[in-house]
């Protein structure tokens with residue numbers, strides 16, 4: 410019983426250490442270091458965060474790759490009595506886009522309780538909240554039974570290269586669960602869809618557009634194929650309790666050289682989101698069937714879906730902590746987007762929980778922002794989850 414008492418006191422001390430001003434300032438610094446992918450350039454941001462950790466007495470490991478790309482691994486070592494916990498966040502963002510913003514996208518303007526900027530939601534808000542939680546734990550002399558590992562990656566918005574490298578290089582051995590801070594409006598996500606990306610190419614025969622009967626128009630071929638896909642691709646047979654059914658959409662289409670030449674090639678990239686239990690290779694076969702002779706179909710990438718058992722310790726703990734901090738009831742939910750969890754949870758075979766401060770709908774939008782109140786709540790949630798999972 411004496412232990413329980415001390416436990417509660419410790420947690421109060423931890424929560425009292427959270428300073429809104431500090432996490433706001435950190436997030437503003439993080440947004441102002443542009444890390445748009447492509448090309449990424451996450452190295453400068455990784456260096457700044459490494460400095461922040463070093464000043465708190467931690468020993469971050471900066472793993473530099475290629476041109477200006479980097480992962481950052483920072484560990485609070487445990488005694489080895491319990492499996493470790495990964496704090497997962499990515500450092501890259503999508504481009505700011507062409508639409509004018511209310512505030513310049515890299516200004517990190519604080520306005521009416523929200524911080525605006527590219528990445529504020531996806532996911533520099535989560536990244537800053539996890540960094541702040543690590544630093545508070547380090548300053549408090551946190552000595553856990555399992556390692557707390559902050560795994561900050563590059564290239565999540567595209568190919569998940571950073572996460573793949575961390576797993577391949579063995580930096581995350583011994584972890585028992587991964588906590589991700591992608592936008593969730595502080596809901597608890599335990600499942601995500603898999604993403605299947607395909608490149609389709611129609612070949613035709615060129616000619617002068619005044620005599621279309623002599624050529625074979627690749628754009629027409631492609632559009633007929635895409636309409637067939639939309640009408641006939643039968644992928645919503647599986648209904649997942651948290652994720653619903655699979656979806657299909659076209660992301661890009663390119664073809665033709667000029668108005669008076671019959672196009673001899675047309676390429677389209679399609680995005681299919683599958684739920685656990687669906688075989689992506691079956692889906693590729695279905696797409697190829699609908700493509701027929703005139704269109705070739707090539708795999709660009711497959712990111713596996715993720716699903717954690719709602720009865721695992723980390724999920725139950727996450728639900729309890731989020732309810733405590735937000736004062737609102739929570740149940741496990743699923744999300745259609747993919748995260749580094751597609752690599753970390755599946756390859757390390759550990760459960761994943763995703764709790765992030767930003768609104769799910771903010772991702773990749775102009776005027777992207779995060780609410781300061783939720784940002785602070787996220788720091789508190791991460792502190793309590795780490796403390797309870799690792800001690």
Ligand SMILES: [Zn+2]
Nearest residue numbers: 531532565591
């Ligand atoms: Zn993201």
